[in-house]
Amino acid sequence: MEESTYSSLIETDEAQKNTTSGRKQGGWPTFPFIIATVAGITLASSGVSANMIVYLIQEFNIESITATQINNVFNGTIYLIPFLAAIIADSFFGSFTVAFVSSCVSFLGTVVIALTATLKWLRPQHCINNNNGSNMCKPASVMQYGVLYLGIALAAVGFGGNSFTPAALGANQFPNNPRNQTIFFNWFFVTLYIVSILAFSVVVYIQDNVSWGLGFWICAVSNLIALVVFMVGYRYYLPETPKGSAFVDLARVPVASIRKWKSQISSSTHDYYYSVGDDDDHDGMVSVSTIPAKRFRFFNRAALITDGESIEKPWRLCTVEQVEDFKKVFGILPLWTSTIFISIPIAMLTNLATLQALVMDGQIGPHFKFPAGSISIIIFISTSIFLSILDRVLWPLYQKITGKAPTSLQRIGVGHVFNLLAMVVSAVVEWKRLEMLHDENKSMSILWLFPQLALVGVGEAFHYPGQVLFCYQQLPQSLSSTSTAMISLIMGISYYLTTALTDQVHTSTNWLPDNINVGRVDNVYWMLVIFSGINFVYYLMCAAFYKYHKILEENDV
Template sequence: MNSLSSAGEAQLSTTDRKRATTAGLTLAGGGWMSNLIVYLIQEFNVKSINAAQISNIVNACTSLIPVLGAIIADSFFGCFSVVWISSSISLLGSILLALTAILHSLRPQPCENGSSTLCKNPSKLQFAVLYGGIALASIGVGGTRFIVATMGANQFKKPKAQSTFFNWYFFTIYTAAVLSTTAIVFIEDNVSWACGFGITVAANALGLAIFLLGNRFYHHVEPEGSPFTGLARVVVATIRKRKVGQLSSGSENYYHGHDGVPLKIMAATPTKSFRFLNRAALITEGDINPDGSIAKPWKLCTIQHVEDLKTLIRILPIWSSSIFLATPIGIQATLSILQALTMDRHIGPHFKFPAGSILVFVLVSTSISLTMLDRLVWPTWQNLIGRSPTPLQRIGVGHVLNVVGMVVSALVESKRLSIAQSHHFQGQPSSNIVPISVLWLVPQLVLVGIGEAFHFPGQVTLYYQEFPTSLKNLSTAIISLIIGIAFYLSTALIDLTRRVTDWLPDNINDGRLDNVYWLLVGIGVVNFGYYLICAMLYKYQSVENRVDVSPQL
């Protein structure tokens, strides 16, 4: 009885430490990333659209690096080493950013009389320290993002417990992000940048310390070598056996592995889907040694490796549809900050809402929605329908809400521009504040936040449960890959729009930002149609994965 109690306490301590670590690292990253556009414009004299593009690139990097981290964790060092090394790199980057705010010599002189035309560009040294800090902090944030999620899920064996952990993981991320986007950004805008960046350094150090102190409680999953080698062998073996005639249906003709290869067999014979890949596991003369091992590794694979590759191919279309789901979110995130900078941000007689905090409404709505979905919506759904909603259904709802959010964004921007034109603000960069409350941006951000509560946890659950066991770290990091590609696409789309239209000048009061949002609506509608086709054609790998996806918080 005492041993069971100790085990439960250890698992609780492990989960709490993961949440605390996630909270600390999220506070640290959110403290500088959420206000980066404003920092670049106000302290380094960067043009507004250029600052938005830099922010997009940073967000893309912090989202692509988790994929590299997942591959390294799966193949070589494991989750624990990747997380603590990345956290240390993030801490170093945060310190450099704090130094740019503390030392006047690391920043250019402010613009004369607040004019954007009389600004001194940063020196090479100032740019080097700034971009060096951003690069290191981005690498560190990316290296921990989602790897902590996989490490946390690895502490549990049952899918329901794992899915519960994912919900708590997202809840912790969004809650910590709310604090960083409001409290830390407020301090940066109203107290000092040095104080705000100093808090991010402290949060990063605290998160790293909590993580390291919990090492003895963690269940460590040893890396088993690169899983991509086995997948590559399937492709090569299939090509080398392309001239093999009729494929056999007997299990004895396919390679299952031998006692020296610890593999979990999914099926006695390969499945019929993507049947041409079955050649890679078909035993031909000279493929096997007398002891049962593979004689020619790049000519014969196990059934497990073949089925792993098929799983990735099946899920690839759904994954690709999520890229254009995240792209509008990335564009809206950066452009909303630029909109907020041109709007009346006074709330009451004494409080001025920080422009960098405008995205807090996405975070708050997502956090509240996650709780409401698990406590109210999913149980009601279960009672009415008889089963929980599938991950694909949750993702589909997220698609719809995302499109609706872009429609509202376009309508609000049309109103903002009409007010700007009626008050003759065009062509007056020194007086570009439009007399419309920043709170007009709230509905569109709330809709996108609710949509994220549907599609992001749905995607993580889908990929974690459907991906092969050897790719569990990659299954959670694949979300980050989606976000990273989406931010790069958003950067490219904004750049293309600036080249071929006059919708996005440096002073957005002279442009047509509403047309950009309508373009995103069109992209979202087409992409949703593509997703519906992919979802209808997709088949879950097991019944358990369809049912056990909506646990209680």
């Protein structure tokens, strides 16, 4: 975090002026509006998602494994939508419009969920405990399920559309000013973590101990306030001009390459089409001294000029620059898959920890019972603390000893190790919990879940910023505004794959019954240990063969 204060930044910032009204636009005057919007939306989204599993189990009588599956789809959608939202914002409407519409949609979704918690006829009756110890649960009606899933769908789409578009809008307020953009992103992530911790603690506590309805209405009001503040700041934001999606240009490369797969690749620069520049030569092509790189040379055919081709046919003839940009994206796909496979165990561990917390002793001290839905707060706290330690202590120490900063791939690799350790600890703790329950008839304290979640948080402090940094540095400049959204896309895919994996384990083994006390969740964790270990080896192989497109040394921090 930069040491400069917000007030001093406002004084030194040279905001652009609107030529028609004379008022200032852009710069730090927009910061309070955008950061308040981020805070309000984050409180709403975290307040809804944090306790989703518990709400579905306790208020809608949904079986525990099914509840985790619904939660996976909900979170997966939240992470998938930002990628689509970024494309729509860049191509058509701009970040402001997409963020505004998303805020409206998420508000509607949150209101619908709050109504299900407030109106008794929108949810089924609670389960009745029989004298023999079993529960008799009446399932929700089709109408009740319909309203619930409508609210969940609207909330997921709205929160997803608002995940990164305010961040992009905020960075756009400082054109050609990387320093202020960096400061803004620092405050963006600090706000994200602090408000998430607040939601996972205060809002979840209200939902569990006061009223589900009150907890969800707090989320709805927070969303509404964020929407109003966002609109009030409209007159200060810099106007946006969508420039079209770079993904369309990238998609043209494989299409053009396949259409010309029989063409012979040339070694002459005059046989390739280059983007038009100021000093153009030979029919509008820039005179350069290099041909397309030999790596993934099959795609060089997309820029190869053949008889009768015209630049007016972009799906048949691409520029060398577009081909090289596509190669950069294509080259990091193996590393992206390893990112997907590191996110699957984390998602499963988080869900299973919530189910474990529901059947463990949550009493901490004589007057406080730790809410099961708040268990993930340990990850947020651990990540926040360790990010500060890394930034202020470990990274400067590493650079002092080695003379250079760690690369983004090294950071991600260390994150793999910590997540592997988290899976091992999770397996051992669950094995001990089952042993205490069956042999001694004792309920293990919820505090035993803290170490594994703290390890996940430490791992996230390494690999998540490393992934964002890696994508920002290695992706083409045309994709810089959507690089973080592409990380979100990977996480969304991970949640959907987690749903499939959980369903497979649930149906093909006896490890994940709805009552985990009679299951073997420890075996699930050992499976994830093997899964994570194989993925770590795969990651090391991908990282060893990867060639950086940009070599950053002192600045790669």
